[in-house]
Amino acid sequence: MRVTGKAPMVERILQTADRLFYQRGIRAVGVDLIAAEAGISKRSLYDYFPSKEALIEAYLERYTLPLPQTGASPAAQILGAFDRLERMFRQDGFRGCPLVNAVAELGGACEPVRSIATRFKQERRAWFRDRLVEAGLATPDALALQLLLLSEGAIASMLVSGDVSVARGARDAAVVLLRSAGLALEPAGTAA
Amino acid sequence: MRVTGKAPMVERILQTADRLFYQRGIRAVGVDLIAAEAGISKRSLYDYFPSKEALIEAYLERYTLPLPQTGASPAAQILGAFDRLERMFRQDGFRGCPLVNAVAELGGACEPVRSIATRFKQERRAWFRDRLVEAGLATPDALALQLLLLSEGAIASMLVSGDVSVARGARDAAVVLLRSAGLALEPAGTAA
């Protein structure tokens, strides 16, 4: 039961905080609960994280969606990102993007939160742009932003309505935008 | 100083709650602060709203974006909605959609919040659909959803990044989607 290494204990705390923060909201979860669910005392938790704010930042920093760079064609990778979005929506317990939620909840009160979230969204936008460059697009920035907006909109809409089909709607819109930019989508359109 | 009528006092409380809830987050604002900023005692506030939860619901229920039905063409009205989005973004103090933020913050803890937000988003989607029907589209549902996703994505992106230009990106994507659906956009493309 005893965990000797320091790193795995930190990881266990972060996993617990992740689950509770994401599911119930950051302000709604106290450190006592996190410590109890992680199976350690509150006193020990404060040996690993000096404050709740530090724990919040570590929780947000830890969040990184895997955006794999597979061998498929760039356009297929982009559409695959929307398919993965739909798969995320189908997992029960989906509650939107943790970073957006944190900014919405903490707002102007916590400036680091905003910068973490902004950096992450810029990485996602850069991923779209890189795929578009791969596909031969000379000016990919505008389209990359539009694809990001579609996925962000789908995440927000799924959060409030719980309707999984918004992912398909975003994907369909992405197809239109990609085609309109001159990209060839080799497989049969919107087939799964 | 004394406000005799009941309705204007309710309105004053709601305006104060609106400002504080929206700017700092719902959980971050106590009823003491709302009462103080509204210029009444906490005791009197509880004469108008039986609980903080009731005040929250009234605050969310009150939120209605005006989606005017002007004399312009349907397509122009739709693009005008994105222009109004950009104008909203430019107002200082913009902090995303209050309903989405509330769902993100309160989440599963408060079921009425979700239903209020869902209803509102459905109304917005219906507004897009009605405009598309006006424009002669036979199957407007998919495109209406996609337009909603674009605006929701712009709102979320603006919330985290503070970059006003996402509104223009959403508008540009809307133009592409509308054209792809066969709608004629009489004025000169993306000009202001």
Add this chain to the structure above:
DNA sequence: CAGCCTCCACACAGGTCGGTGTAGGTTTAA
């Protein structure tokens, strides 16, 4: 002026919050 009625200032209850201090028990190593 008397009576009434509204509202505020204030205090309070019961609870939770983030964060700390400490005593004692358990594991490890010499």
Add this chain to the structure above:
DNA sequence: TTAAACCTACACCGACCTGTGTGGAGGCTG
């Protein structure tokens, strides 16, 4: 066996939370 290191359980602090109870000041009506 003994000493050191670690960790838990628990009490505690001040602050804040929602919600209520009350005394009295102030204005309105007779």
